[in-house]
Amino acid sequence: MKAALVFAGPTAATATFRPYRSRAFIGALADAGIDVVLIDLDLETEQRFATVPAERPGLVSYRNHVDRLPLILAQERLALVQTFGATAELGPVWRHAARTRTPLVHFVSSEGGIVDRPAGGARLLTGLGRGDRGFMQWRTRHASRHVAGVLGSNRADMGRHFRNGFFPRSRFSIVAPPASARPPAAVSPAVVERRKIPVFGFYDPEATPETLELLLRAVALTGQSDLFTLRIAPRALAGVVSLPSAVSAVEAADADAFLREVDVLVVPRADDRAVVPVLAALSARKSVIVPDTGALTEIVDYGRRGLLYTAGSAYHLAIAINVMAQAWGNRPFSFEGVEEAIGRTTPEALARVFAATWRRLA
Amino acid sequence: MSQIDPVFGLIVIGRGDPRLARATIAASRTWRHPPARVVLAVPKGREHVFANVAPPGQTVSTVAAAEPEMLAAAVASLAGEVDLVLATPEGVVLDPAWLAGLRDHVILYEDSIAGVDLVPAVVKIDTEAGGASFDLAVADRPREPRLLSRLRGAIRARSLMGAVLWARIETLRQIKLATTGEGGDAVSFMLALDQLRERGRTTVRPTQHGCHVRLLPERRTGFDAGYGLYRRLEQLADARRSAAAVGGPSTSHIDLDLERLRLMAEQMLRSVLGKAGRHNAATFLKGALAARRDALAVRRTVVRDLRELR
Numbered sequence: 001m002k003a004a005l006v007f008a009g010p011t012a013a014t015a016t017f018r019p020y021r022s023r024a025f026i027g028a029l030a031d032a033g034i035d036v037v038l039i040d041l042d043l044e045t046e047q048r049f050a051t052v053p054a055e056r057p058g059l060v061s062y063r064n065h066v067d068r069l070p071l072i073l074a075q076e077r078l079a080l081v082q083t084f085g086a087t088a089e090l091g092p093v094w095r096h097a098a099r100t101r102t103p104l105v106h107f108v109s110s111e112g113g114i115v116d117r118p119a120g121g122a123r124l125l126t127g128l129g130r131g132d133r134g135f136m137q138w139r140t141r142h143a144s145r146h147v148a149g150v151l152g153s154n155r156a157d158m159g160r161h162f163r164n165g166f167f168p169r170s171r172f173s174i175v176a177p178p179a180s181a182r183p184p185a186a187v188s189p190a191v192v193e194r195r196k197i198p199v200f201g202f203y204d205p206e207a208t209p210e211t212l213e214l215l216l217r218a219v220a221l222t223g224q225s226d227l228f229t230l231r232i233a234p235r236a237l238a239g240v241v242s243l244p245s246a247v248s249a250v251e252a253a254d255a256d257a258f259l260r261e262v263d264v265l266v267v268p269r270a271d272d273r274a275v276v277p278v279l280a281a282l283s284a285r286k287s288v289i290v291p292d293t294g295a296l297t298e299i300v301d302y303g304r305r306g307l308l309y310t311a312g313s314a315y316h317l318a319i320a321i322n323v324m325a326q327a328w329g330n331r332p333f334s335f336e337g338v339e340e341a342i343g344r345t346t347p348e349a350l351a352r353v354f355a356a357t358w359r360r361l362a
Numbered sequence: 363m364s365q366i367d368p369v370f371g372l373i374v375i376g377r378g379d380p381r382l383a384r385a386t387i388a389a390s391r392t393w394r395h396p397p398a399r400v401v402l403a404v405p406k407g408r409e410h411v412f413a414n415v416a417p418p419g420q421t422v423s424t425v426a427a428a429e430p431e432m433l434a435a436a437v438a439s440l441a442g443e444v445d446l447v448l449a450t451p452e453g454v455v456l457d458p459a460w461l462a463g464l465r466d467h468v469i470l471y472e473d474s475i476a477g478v479d480l481v482p483a484v485v486k487i488d489t490e491a492g493g494a495s496f497d498l499a500v501a502d503r504p505r506e507p508r509l510l511s512r513l514r515g516a517i518r519a520r521s522l523m524g525a526v527l528w529a530r531i532e533t534l535r536q537i538k539l540a541t542t543g544e545g546g547d548a549v550s551f552m553l554a555l556d557q558l559r560e561r562g563r564t565t566v567r568p569t570q571h572g573c574h575v576r577l578l579p580e581r582r583t584g585f586d587a588g589y590g591l592y593r594r595l596e597q598l599a600d601a602r603r604s605a606a607a608v609g610g611p612s613t614s615h616i617d618l619d620l621e622r623l624r625l626m627a628e629q630m631l632r633s634v635l636g637k638a639g640r641h642n643a644a645t646f647l648k649g650a651l652a653a654r655r656d657a658l659a660v661r662r663t664v665v666r667d668l669r670e671l672r
Contacts (some may be wrong), residue, residue: 116559116613150473155562158473162563172470292536293560302561303536311560315608 003034003080003358004073006097008041008066009089011112016272017084019179019347020107023056028351034358037076041066041093069096078102079362082151082354086112087161091140098146103361106144106167108152109178110271110294114160145169149361151354153178153272154295172360176353178272178295180279180345198328200321201262202232203255203277204269212241214314215268219247221318228325230266233258255280263287264324270294270311279345282306282338287331289320299341305333368468370461371444371531372397373436375451375541376404380415382453385498385575388417389455392501394462398444403436403541405429417497433550434539440531447531451547453575454481454524455500460571464528475533475562478551478615481524482515483508483573490579500575508570515568519624520548520616521591524574527551533561545591549598552615559613566615584642588629588649595622596657626650 005026007017019025026036038061062072073081081097083090083106090106097104114137144166150173152158158173167173202215212232219230230247232238238249252258255277259265265281267274270291278296281288282305290296291311300306309320324331343349372390376383383402390397404412406426416422427435433449440447446468450456460479467474485503515523525548537557541550555564599618629650632643 152473155473155475156560159475159559159561159563162471162473173473175472297561301535302533308536313608 001034001079001358001362002037002076003029003082003362004037004039004076004078006039006041006069006081006083006085006093008083008085008093009112011086011089012040012084014111016109016111016178019350020084022179022347024347025179025351026056026059028348029355031348032351032355034351034355037061037072037078039064039069039072041069066092066096069093070099073097073100073102080105080358082107082358083147084109087114087144087166088112088137088140091136091143094143094146098143103148104146105149105151105357105361106147108150108158108161110153110157111273113157114164114166116160116163141165149357150174151176151357154298156293156295156297172357174353174357175298176350176357177298177341177345178275179347179350180276180342197226198228198263198325199261200228200230200264200266200324201258202230202266202268203234203252203258204237204274205234206273207237207240207269209240211268212237214312214317215266216241216244216247217314218268218317218321220244221314222322222325224322224325228264228321228328231258231262256284259284259286263328264289266317266321267291267296268317270296275299275345278306279342282335283342285335285338287324287333289317289324301337301341305335305338305341307333366469367395368445368465369443370395370397371399371401371440371447373401373403373433373440373447373449375432375436375449375547376402376408376412376415377452377543378411379452379577380412381498382575382577383412384415384417385455385500386450386452387415387420387422388497389457389500391417391420393456393458395465397448399423399440401425401436401439403427403432405432429543430540433541437531437534437539444531446528447534448526448528449551450526451524454526454572455485455575456481456526456572460526460569463571468528468530471563473563475564476527476529476555476558477565477567478548478555479526479528479567479569479572480515480520480548481526481572481574482518482568483511483570484514484524485573485575486578487575488579489577498575500573505573511570512568517624517628519621519628520552521546521595521621521625522628523548524572525551526569526572527554529554529558533558542594543587543590545587546594549594549616549621553598555615556613559615564615579638580642582642584629584644584646585649585652588646589653590649592622592625592650592653593657595625596653 029036038059040063080103083093094104145168147167148171150158150167150170152175155175161167231250233250233252235249235251243249259281264287265277267278267290270293272295275295278288278290278299288300288306290300290306292308293311307320307324310316374383374386387400400422402412402422402424404424404426406428409424409426425436425439437447485500487498522545537554539554558564595618629643629647633640633647636643
């Protein structure tokens, strides 16, 4: 079976989608009997985005404009087209791919996904002027009718798309967890040190000032000074926002090294990129506090392996921190099934899910 | 990956009439894939009323809990045994086609985690005409025209409509499942959906593959029901305003303003144009208006107190 992996638009070049063009993933697909053709489509003709090439011998790859897609698909005689990228940028891709009548599968990720309409916002004609909700979104949604199957890294982002009317003719949807570049180093639970006062940690080299401010606002809202301590890493984050005295910035080479020094990992962001430190924390049997949306919720099994809070709310994050700190001696969480959850994010496991999905269509 | 053959668990929320609960449970026997477990959730202290509710050959386990915790207790009793939980108040009779459609949906769409199916069709059974034995035999009774149920679905308040909540049971962890008194089940279910909305796809839709059984004539005064239901909606609107101030969930499956409007409009029509239920509708309306008056008075008092604090 021959399938095309189409990466379209600047969003598809981000770190979120790199695991799906990695040598391990494409190699695992080949092992599953799939011949892969890699197609990079630059939707912005002026600037070409830089993608990391999958360095696999014998891999056929194209880099072209979107209007050449039908030609490439006809030439390669593909059984299926799998698209990656921001939903808003994929309308032309779906339209052009549909001309060859090749079955289309789209991968929904937290990166470039559709967000829900805020409550009490403008409706009807007044809303048409806005860029994110206007005519372009309507056109993209109309083009999404060509998509015959939907894969996604999590139920929440897929649900947002379906709720907003995308993929009306999709025959099925499959959840494949977000890919982790490499499995986290296993740490024996026996070496986990138990402290009287928990040390909360935050690790995110790509943290934005908004993310940090949400975390610091939540820490301030807890109203506690001696119930826990907070460390953030890497140290460069101290320059992004001014840290209060109770919060210390420490240097850490990677998530595994940082997690040796903390007891609880706090995750203020809900996208797929936060998966790596969360998997590392669960692997090291450290507690986690994660937002109640996206792939993280599924990795902690809807609260069985960690504490959830309403995404984006500093108030609810503060409550979660207080609950975790106060229940420190008797946390009602189980680490059962952690290894299985981690195993589902490996490239081999993902390739199996993708291949099985494609075979349903082709 | 979801299960190829999901295991269902049925929760029937029993409140007052064992005949209605029995009709709901008996309908599940006709399903092509019958539920692995049937749980009857009843208010604590009322177990004796529902003692003989199980149809012959069917096992029903009873869970008795305080009124607001009935659904949560029933779900907890099913955890680990089923994949999909179906919860419905007594009197909602679901056809085999409904379960077949739901089964196909959850197998095909893994992102879909929960939903509320509203049942606008009503089967009215006159208890005075001798047609209401312990076994109501709903399947043998004539159904009303589909156009009439569609019209009712468009205008009727969701609080008074029959409803079914279905959800993948593993997604219900750390979700508050509260039930209220008689009526208001659909609203309670939709509040659960609001919490689940951030976890996956949730849907609210009407279904024609079922009916809501109502026993007539209704001789009770509707004042308490109207007061309780309207007060609950007012409290929810207040809670939503408070949640918005601290960044709570911003969108909802239920529009509380529209719901209150529908509630008042329907009862007004029933009290003017209705036949046997005119007295019930009029007293229901009086109760709702009293609740509205009280809510406004409380709000005025709070505003005045806050102003005096400055």
